[in-house]
Amino acid sequence: MTNEKGSQERDLKxxxxxxxxxxxxxxxxxxxxxxxxxxxYTNLEILVFDNCSVDETKKIVDLAKNSDNRIKYFRxxxxxxxxxxxxxxLNLASGDFFMWAAADDLRSPRYIExxxxxxxANPEAxxxxxxxxxxxxxxxxxxxxxxxxxxxxxxxxxxxxxxxxTNFPDTAIYGLFRIEKVKETSGLxxxxxxxxxxxxxxxxxxxxxxxxxxxxxxxxxxxWNTTSDDYRVFFGDxxxxxxxxxxxxxxSDRCKRVWKIPESFARRLLVILLIFVCETRRILxxxxxxLFKRILNRRLFTRLILKIHWRFIHKPNYEILDEExxxxxxxxxxxx
Numbered sequence: 001m002t003n004e005k006g007s008q009e010r011d012l013k014x015x016x017x018x019x020x021x022x023x024x025x026x027x028x029x030x031x032x033x034x035x036x037x038x039x040x041y042t043n044l045e046i047l048v049f050d051n052c053s054v055d056e057t058k059k060i061v062d063l064a065k066n067s068d069n070r071i072k073y074f075r076x077x078x079x080x081x082x083x084x085x086x087x088x089x090l091n092l093a094s095g096d097f098f099m100w101a102a103a104d105d106l107r108s109p110r111y112i113e114x115x116x117x118x119x120x121a122n123p124e125a126x127x128x129x130x131x132x133x134x135x136x137x138x139x140x141x142x143x144x145x146x147x148x149x150x151x152x153x154x155x156x157x158x159x160x161x162x163x164x165x166t167n168f169p170d171t172a173i174y175g176l177f178r179i180e181k182v183k184e185t186s187g188l189x190x191x192x193x194x195x196x197x198x199x200x201x202x203x204x205x206x207x208x209x210x211x212x213x214x215x216x217x218x219x220x221x222x223x224w225n226t227t228s229d230d231y232r233v234f235f236g237d238x239x240x241x242x243x244x245x246x247x248x249x250x251x252s253d254r255c256k257r258v259w260k261i262p263e264s265f266a267r268r269l270l271v272i273l274l275i276f277v278c279e280t281r282r283i284l285x286x287x288x289x290x291l292f293k294r295i296l297n298r299r300l301f302t303r304l305i306l307k308i309h310w311r312f313i314h315k316p317n318y319e320i321l322d323e324e325x326x327x328x329x330x331x332x333x334x335x336x
Contacts, residue, residue, distance in 0.1 A: 013041075013043040015096055016095050016112055017047060018099055018100075019047045019090065020047065022051065023050075023051040023053055023079065025057050029048075030064070032104065033061070036107065039110075039112045048071065050074065050076070051076050052236075078236070082234055086100060097119065099115070106216075106217040107215070107217065108215040110213065114213040115211060118176075119176060127177050128211045130214040131145060131214065132147075132171040133216070133218065139322070139325060143325050144319060144322075146317060164199075165278045167317065172199055181202060181205055185198060185205070190234075191252070192246035192250065193250040247282075289308075305335050306327060306332070
């Protein structure tokens with residue numbers, strides 16, 4: 001339990017809301033909560049949104065609540081998917097700053113403190129994005145480290161927007177946001193990869209600053225999701241909006257958001273054209289990969305995609321710490 005002196009000190013600092021979306025998270029949720037309780041910045045509200053779990057998730061949260069009155073528990077009576085959970089947490093937040101925390105990730109003890117200091121030092125910024133250390137089950141050490149590039153090096157609006165589209169890691173969604181900037185957006189939409197569209201929306205509304213002192217420890221899934229897996233994660237047991245394929249859903253989501261940003265008509269139109277150019281290039285690339293997969297044997301195809309990845313896809317803000325594991329579990333498994 002927090003003492004009276006600690007409560008008085010926190011009242012002098014801005015409230016940070018941390019939202020944990022969880023579904024059947026009994027294996028990792030306790031560690032996630034403990035990493036948040038151990039934060040050096042203490043003026044927090046920790047909201048857990050349980051998406052109708054059928055494991056011990058509720059018991060784990062109840063036990064944590066008994067030791068820390070900053071924790072609150074909410075539950076959906078039906079599995080409505082990650083989009084519903086993320087948006088519900090945002091709507092429940094009462095802090096001046098906000099962050100989502102995946103139930104299977106951990107944060108360094110000064111994660112929130114460093115993020116808040118970084119935003120306070122950069123008043124034009126809407127998001128303080130972490131450096132992410134990626135782990136894979138079965139390996140003791142991180143496999144890679146990724147930071148968000150310095151977008152401010154591109155002073156031109158269109159070139160900077162191109163960087164948002166091509167080199168903005170999705171892990172930034174677990175950074176710390178100014179809540180007023182998040183609420184200017186429509187949150188996460190009911191579409192596949194809406195987290196990428198949301199981050200693009202945020203970037204267009206305010207600067208994104210990368211913070212080397214803000215370390216996120218991310219545990220990657222054992223294998224890449226199939227499209228059906230993604231639908232279940234995003235939408236739960238509800239009806240899936242399958243009238244558009246996933247890439248068209250993301251394209252539509254991004255374009256709708258661009259139309260709402262406070263920029264001139266000409267700028268918004270240029271951004272939408274840029275989105276279409278990038279998406280056309282990506283589709284041609286995927287078609288080429290599928291063609292090579294059909295005509296080459298596995299060994300040659302593997303060698304080809306590794307060369308393509310290091311030559312055209314790999315970004316300098318990705319630091320590879322274990323190249324052999326990264327090649328096998330991150331690159332090759334994605335395409336084969």
